Amino acid sequence: MSKIAKACMAEAIGAFALSFIGAGVICLNAYQGGNNPGLIGIALAHGIILSIGVSAAMNVSGGHLNPAVTTTMLLTGRIGLGDAIKYIIAQLLGATVAGFLVLMIFKHLSFGGESVVKLAGLGTPSYNPSVISMGQAIFIETLLTFLLVFAIFGTAVDPRAPKIGGFGIGLTIACDILLGGPLTGAAMNPSRTFGPGIVAYMSGNLPNFFAQHAVYWIGPIVGGAVAGLLYDNFIMEKKPA
Numbered sequence: 001m002s003k004i005a006k007a008c009m010a011e012a013i014g015a016f017a018l019s020f021i022g023a024g025v026i027c028l029n030a031y032q033g034g035n036n037p038g039l040i041g042i043a044l045a046h047g048i049i050l051s052i053g054v055s056a057a058m059n060v061s062g063g064h065l066n067p068a069v070t071t072t073m074l075l076t077g078r079i080g081l082g083d084a085i086k087y088i089i090a091q092l093l094g095a096t097v098a099g100f101l102v103l104m105i106f107k108h109l110s111f112g113g114e115s116v117v118k119l120a121g122l123g124t125p126s127y128n129p130s131v132i133s134m135g136q137a138i139f140i141e142t143l144l145t146f147l148l149v150f151a152i153f154g155t156a157v158d159p160r161a162p163k164i165g166g167f168g169i170g171l172t173i174a175c176d177i178l179l180g181g182p183l184t185g186a187a188m189n190p191s192r193t194f195g196p197g198i199v200a201y202m203s204g205n206l207p208n209f210f211a212q213h214a215v216y217w218i219g220p221i222v223g224g225a226v227a228g229l230l231y232d233n234f235i236m237e238k239k240p241a
Contacts, residue, residue: 007087026042
């Protein structure tokens with residue numbers, strides 16, 4: 001197997017793990033009436049599985065597991081366009097497989113007479129347009145992803161980074177979800193939204209998926225790009241010419 005094939009496999013498995021655990025725990029929360037595991041449990045589940053996924057994939061693919069991160073690495077010259085496209089396809093495929101498996105697990109379960117899958121939107125990040133506008137949702141996702149990618153550069157990309165694997169990144173995800181989860185779902189990752197979302201849409205459980213989906217590409221990519229370019233140009237230690 002070629003190096004890029006191994007890297008894409010690692011990216012697909014890592015993105016699968018994040019969406020499977022993330023969407024699954026949100027469906028479980030709906031099944032248990034929204035009280036267990038609750039927001040803290042959802043945040044911890046996302047943070048822990050991402051920590052493990054990034055750490056496991058880091059030495060194979062760099063542990064992006066996120067199209068916004070891959071786009072940032074492309075913009076800062078750390079990956080080529082062809083490989084970036086392959087990474088993103090692998091991430092989307094892994095997350096979509098996760099969505100199908102979560103649907104299989106929860107499609108026959110209900111709470112209060114309502115389908116758990118429909119109640120939770122199959123664990124797809126979303127926002128309530130009667131509470132916040134699309135612009136506000138994009139702004140929130142931009143800020144949350146800025147913090148995430150800043151943490152990625154500071155704890156993994158920078159040669160001076162502490163040797164803590166992906167755990168600084170996972171902790172940032174958990175903190176971001178504690179703030180942004182009730183507002184936008186705090187995706188910070190287009191594949192995390194795309195995978196469960198497209199499966200939910202195809203199964204009739206999330207009819208408004210495409211009405212909101214652009215938010216979860218625009219916000220993360222803009223936030224990630226700003227953080228990466230800022231760190232790369234103004235914080236990263238430059239090698240002597």
